[in-house]
Amino acid sequence: QVRVSIKRAKNNQNGRAQIVCLHASKDRSRPCPVQILSEFKTSRPPNAQAFLCHFDGSHLTQYQVQSMIKRGSAALGLKERITSHSLRIGGATTAWLRQWPEEAIKAGGRWKSSAYRRYIRVPGTAGGGEANSLTLM
DSSP states (O other): OEEEEEOOBTTBOSOOOEEEEEOOOSOTTSOOHHHHHHHHHHHSOTTOSSSSBOTTSOBOOHHHHHHHHHHHHHHTTOOSOOOHHHHHHHHHHHHHHTTOOHHHHHHHHTOSSGGGGGGOEETTSTTTTOOEEOOOO
């Protein structure tokens, strides 16, 4: 398992760190986040101030992270627009499809309310097969 401490985020401005746990993949046909992050950690500069950083250890800006996601998705040949927000959508949808309990989904995305429901997309529902928000009762 890898524990990621998020010190500040849009929904957490008070500086109290939130911990997100990533678990090793049991399916060898899928990438393992623990292994990937362990390898990534060894390539970072020793004076790094942030997890994602420049070679000199300084922070990346939000614009730079978004640019990396955009370039990465283009390099993979993805035609749809991928943003940093897409990662929240993908995480919530994957957790819901894997039947995680509501509290686990909320904790994983650092939601305190049922707002996470607006992030869940289910392919093939109404709208001609496009991914749509899921309405949960």
